[in-house]
Amino acid sequence: MRTVNVNLGPRSYDIHIGTDVAGGFSTFVETCCPKSRRALVVADTNTAALANELVGRLPYAEVKIIPNGEGSKSAGQLTELWGWMADLATDRHTPLIAVGGGVIGDLAGFAAASFNRGIPLLMVPTTLLSMVDSSVGGKTGINLPQGKNLVGAFHQPRGVWIDTAVLNTLPDREYLSGLAEVLKYGVIMDPVFFAWMEQHTADILSRQADAVAHIVARSCRLKADVVENDEREENGLRMILNYGHTFAHAFESVGGYGHWLHGEAVSAGMMCAARLAEQRGLIGPDLTTRQEELLKKFNLPLTPEPEWSIDEMLRVMRRDKKNVGGKMRFILPTTLGKVEAFDDVPEAVVRDILTP
Ligand SMILES: NC(=O)c1ccc[n+]([C@@H]2O[C@H](COP(=O)([O-])OP(=O)(O)OC[C@H]3O[C@@H](n4cnc5c(N)ncnc54)[C@H](O)[C@@H]3O)[C@@H](O)[C@H]2O)c1
Ligand SMILES: [Zn+2]
Known part of the structure; x- marks a missing residue:
């Protein structure tokens, strides 16, 4: 496995890159978030199967699937995620794991940045664009009818997990x-x-x-x-x-x-x-x-x-x-x-x- 360290002082994190590496996923989550036994996972309709496979490797996780596409980067979907997290009594140690392309990364990332004034974010980018772009930099956010990415926050992930094998299904x-x-x-x-x-x-x-x-x-x-x-x-x-x-x-x-x-x-x-x-x-x-x-x-x-x-x-x-x-x-x-x-x-x- 290759590792890229993003050095941002106290907000530093590693990007792990490998092929067919799902076996190491639970260790990755535990290492990034040692204080939590739980995890919340957000995926879209095209990455749901992958999310479920990864969740099967965690001791306890809840999964939320949202519709795929740019339309999901909305205030409506964000409110829905906030409600879901509140219903699950999410505490500030529980990581949110975003499994998907840039849409899921930006939306779930902003939910993690804002819920409880910030909970840990883990990213599992599944498109080439999200692997090479959204996984570095900590930008999260949603669109408004008035324009793209108008509401958002910087929120660095605790870690990024890239399994390039998932690209095999990408159109x-x-x-x-x-x-x-x-x-x-x-x-x-x-x-x-x-x-x-x-x-x-x-x-x-x-x-x-x-x-x-x-x-x-x-x-x-x-x-x-x-x-x-x-x-x-x-x-x-x-x-x-x-x-x-x-x-x-x-x-x-x-x-x-x-x-x-x-x-x-x-x-x-x-x-x-x-x-x-x-x-x-x-x-x-x-x-x-x-x-x-x-x-x-x-x-x-x-x-x-x-x-x-x-x-x-x-x-x-x-x-x-x-x-x-x-x-x-x-x-x-x-x-x-x-x-x-x-x-x-x-x-x-x-x-x-x-x-x-
Ligand atoms: N935060 C950042 O730094 C940053 C950087 C670049 C882009 N973005 C944002 O990212 C978004 C675009 O990201 P994107 O291109 O990943 O789009 P996307 O998340 O919409 O994914 C594209 C399509 O591929 C599907 N998909 C995802 N993974 C798949 C897989 N492994 N196999 C099959 N299908 C799969 C998705 O369901 C979707 O239909 C934009 O909203 C953009 O603003 C953010
Ligand atoms: Zn670009």
Whole structure:
């Protein structure tokens, strides 16, 4: 088993990564939460079987299954979870174990952050995206009708348990979408990792166990390196993780959430960002080409849909919450493995990049 330590002082924790490792699960729970004999488990309809299998290994646990999909990251589901926890007389030592993708992680994570002013959280991410992204950083939350992730809290888990074997049931599209974020880590901070992906594309695509364990562990390590230096998104360092995301948020909003998965939007967003960096003279064409080749092999989109209104995309980008002083902010590569923030890109140039 591989371990990635997320070093956050008193909030430090380990991410355990292995394949077919369910046997060690009860020890993991006991080690993370030695004071509790009980556990609460939250899963969605697609991860219920897995949750039940893991629960069978614990001395005493209650399971709550909620409907799958982004719609569950709601105030209604949160209230339901709070009520369930209250009915079970949950005390502040009882861990909440989130078994599922980012939706379950964010929802159950926020329930754990808020119930009794905070109870221990354990995460068992089951999608590639949640393994490489939500398992590091402690962001939890729900959506409002007014917007995504508008209510939430930072609440670091006590531990993360990743069994890559669970990815075998993940639909292709979800898996490929997760690969966009994996590739992102290579472009923003690790040229060696990027080259490794180029050399092992076939193993990655066939979900070969060692290759998957490697991309998950490396991605978690890289994200941890960022989060350890900017735990609460206060000093700007965490911003580099937003590579491709200024564009991606516009694509998700204009295309309608649900048209593209998040990673698909990030893929086209990273292509726009690379083209923009090239246009600004920050990089040569080589980086853009290498990124494009890899994204193509992952079968991910490379450009926004031609029918989307450029004016509307620009409008969304102007009001992106990561902007300062009303200026659009872009994270752009200056070489493979390094990015910087730019807020001086003229709108006409952005318009040009978005034009099919
Ligand atoms: N907290 C963070 O740092 C963070 C980071 C990135 C994304 N997110 C959030 O995560 C959410 C997206 O996460 P996601 O992509 O994991 O989506 P998701 O949780 O909706 O999972 C995608 C689909 O796959 C199903 N599924 C999950 N595991 C499966 C498995 N092993 N086999 C078969 N099906 C499985 C789910 O039921 C769902 O239908 C968004 O709400 C996003 O805001 C949070
Ligand atoms: Zn993302």
